[in-house]
Amino acid sequence: LSELDSTTPRYRESNHHAWVTIIYGCDKFCSYCIVPYVRGRERSRTMGDILAEVRKLADNGYKEITYLGQNVDSYGKDLDDDTSLSKLIKETLKIQGIERIWFLTSYPKDFSEELIETIASSDRISKSIHLPIQSGSDKILKAMNRGYTKEEYLELISKIKEKLPKASLSTDLILGFPGETENDYLETKELLKTVRYDRVNFAVYSPREGTLSARKYKDNIPHKIKAARLNELLELQKSINREKNERYVGKNVETIVEGVLKDGNLYGRTITNKNVIFSGQKELIGEKVQIEIHNISAGPLRGVLSTKNLQPSREH
Ligand code: SF4
Known part of the structure; x- marks a missing residue:
């Protein structure tokens, strides 16, 4: 399972949002993951090269950039200069026309305080923090070779919540890793209740050929138990999602319009990575609009174009 594969937004043809890879490979060697073997060690592109592309x-009219890497927080560590993700983002802010900067995927151990400060410093930097935890049990984290404790x-989550109180949080979790006891599972469940993520990508463990864990x-957790654990956490997370989305009801959210759904409605995203659905003309694609949220669910927010979008009248 690669974090990048599981969390990267599905690539869509877009003429306002571009995905730019800044670092290739991964040095982490999580025991269940094949990426370091097939994609090699971490190799960063130079900052000059990336900024020229951006x-x-x-x-060419692009307004949103997502910087990509298997471990995007490692960006620059293999270069001789003082390059870091934080510095790259600060330089990107100087480029006129770029309204939003996103980055994926973060690795908890490498997510620096400097990066938290940088994110807090500008409204143009994504307020959606994706930090894969994978398990709430230290024993399992160790077997996974994740390199951090719960x-x-x-x-780290406390620091983020303190400095970025409005940010949304998301994570990746693997259920049924070899040796995961009922107690280990309950620790993971407890962690979901403690952090209260806005989104969780769940995966059920299956051995990947060529990895250390395989x-x-x-693979000693029966499928039935894996499925039961998954279903229970899906339900729990659904109710947390719903509760967390309630904070948006009646609020205006700034949304960049991404496209048209099959039913003719438009969809877009907030800076906290919430999907927003509303009705409007397709000419709005790529534009920033205010949406007044009327309806929430465990998934997308629904609303109407806010009167805030109306231009002040030029007539006297
Ligand atoms: S950080 Fe771990 S899970 Fe992510 S790509 Fe690297 S080895 Fe795989």
Whole structure:
């Protein structure tokens, strides 16, 4: 399972949003993951190269950029200069026309305080923090070779919540990793209740040929138990999603319009990565609009174009 594969937004043809890879490969060697073997060690592109590409994209009308990497927070560590993701984002802010900057996928151990400060410094930087935890049990985290403990992860979450109180949080979880006892599972469940993510990508463990966990551990959690754990957490997370979305009811949210749904409605995204559905003309695609939220669910928010979008009248 690759974090990038599981969390990257499905690539869509877009003439306002571009995905730019800034670092290739991964050095982490999580025991269940094949990526470091097939994509090799971390290799960062130079900042000059990336910024030149983004400038060109901005000249061609692109307004949103998503910086991509298997471990995007490692960006620059293999270069000799002082490059970092934080510095790259600050430089990108200087490019006129780029209204939103996103980045994926973060690795908890490498998510720096400097990055938190940078995110807090501008409304143009995504307020959606995706931090894959994978399990709430230290024993399982160790077997996964994730390189952090639950406590260290929760400390990081506290710092983020303190500095970025309005940010949305999301994560990836693997259920049924070899040796996951009822107790380990309950720790994961507890973690979901503690953090209260806005979105969780769940996966059920299955051994991937060529990985350490496939060689070293027996896939010993019966399918029935994996499925039961998954279903229980899906239900729990659904209710948390719903409760968290309630904070948007009656509020105006700034949304960049992404496209048209089959039913003719438009959809877009907020800076906190919430999907918003509303009715409007397709000429609005790529534009920033205010949507007044009327309806919420565990998934997308629904609303109407707000009167705030109306231009002040030029007539006297
Ligand atoms: S951080 Fe771990 S899970 Fe993510 S790509 Fe690297 S080895 Fe795979």
